[in-house]
C-alpha cells in the first residue's frame with residue numbers, strides 16, 4: 239500500500255510537470271486528491287492493515303496528498319503568471335503609433351461665400367436680417383408693387399401652399415418687412431436666405447437657391463451711392479482690378495432699375511466663352527426703391543429715398559471658384575464639398 243501511494247505521488251507529479259494547461263491541472267487534482275480520487279480509493283483498503291501499519295500509512299497518505307497539492311499550487315501560480323503576461327503583452331498600447339486623424343467638417347462653400355459677403359457689408363455699416371421662407375403673397379409680391387395679375391409675376395412662377403401663402407421666390411419681401419417694422423428710420427440691411435422657384439433644374443437653375451437682398455433707406459440717398467456701394471462690393475469680392483457697369487433694366491419695385499455687370503477676369507474684357515463674348519458678367523439686380531414700395535411700407539417718399547439690390551451667392555460662388563453647375567451645391571457630394579476646405 240505504501241508502494242502504491244508513492245507511485246501515485248510520482249505519477250501525479252510527473253503529470254503536473256508536463257502539463258501547461260490550467261484545465262488539465264484541475265483534472266489532475268480531481269483524479270488524484272479529489273474526494274473520489276486515486277488516493278482515497280487506496281485508503282479504502284486501510285481496514286485490511288494491522289493496527290501498527292495504519293498510522294504509518296495514514297501519515298504517508300497525508301504527506302503524499304500535501305506534496306501533490308503543493309506541486310499543483312506552484313504549477314498553477316506559474317501557469318497563471320504566464321497567462322497574465324501573455325494577456326498583458328497582447329493588450330500593450332503602442333504609444334509611438336501615429337494617432338488616428340479626426341476629420342473635422344467645414345462650412346459649405348455657399349455658407350462661406352455668404353459669410354464673406356456679410357462681413358463685407360457689416361464693414362459698411364449694414365445689419366444682417368432674416369425673413370420667413372414661407373411668405374405671404376402680400377409681402378412676396380404686392381408690397382413690392384407686383385399686384386395680382388401683374389405680368390412680372392410670371393417670371394417667378396412659384397410653389398404655392400395656399401392662394402395667399404407660398405415659398406418665397408426672392409429675398410425682396412424682407413425689404414418690405416424691415417421697413418414695415420420701423421417708423422421712418424434710416425435702414426442699412428442685407429438679408430441672406432433660401433428662395434424657391436418652379437424652375438426646371440439645369441446647370442444654371444435650381445428650384446431652390448440662395449439670394450442676398452440689400453436695402454439702404456435714408457434721406458438723400460442717390461443712385462451714385464448705389465453705384466459706389468456696388469463698386470466696393472465687386473472689387474472686394476472679385477479683385478481690385480474689376481470694373482463694374484450698370485445696365486438699365488426693369489424691376490417693379492425699383493425705379494430706375496439697373497443690372498450690374500463686372501468685367502470678365504478670364505479675358506480681361508476682350509470677350510471669351512465665360513462672358514459669352516461680351517467682356518461683362520451679370521452679377522445682380524438693383525435700383526432706386528420705387529416710391530410706391532416706400533409708401534406701402536409707411537415711408538414718406540417725399541422725405542426718404544433708398545436703393546436695393548438682390549444677388550445670388552450661388553452664381554457668385556460659381557464665378558469666383560469656376561464651378562460649372564449650380565446643382566453641385568445641393569447634391570451633397572463630399573468629393574466636391576471637400577475642395578473648399580480652406581475657402
Ligand code: DAH
Nearest residue numbers: 408410523524525546547548
Ligand atoms: N428680387 C429680384 C429677383 O429675384 C432681384 C432684385 C432686383 C432685388 C432688384 C432687388 C432689386 O432688391 O432692387 O430677380
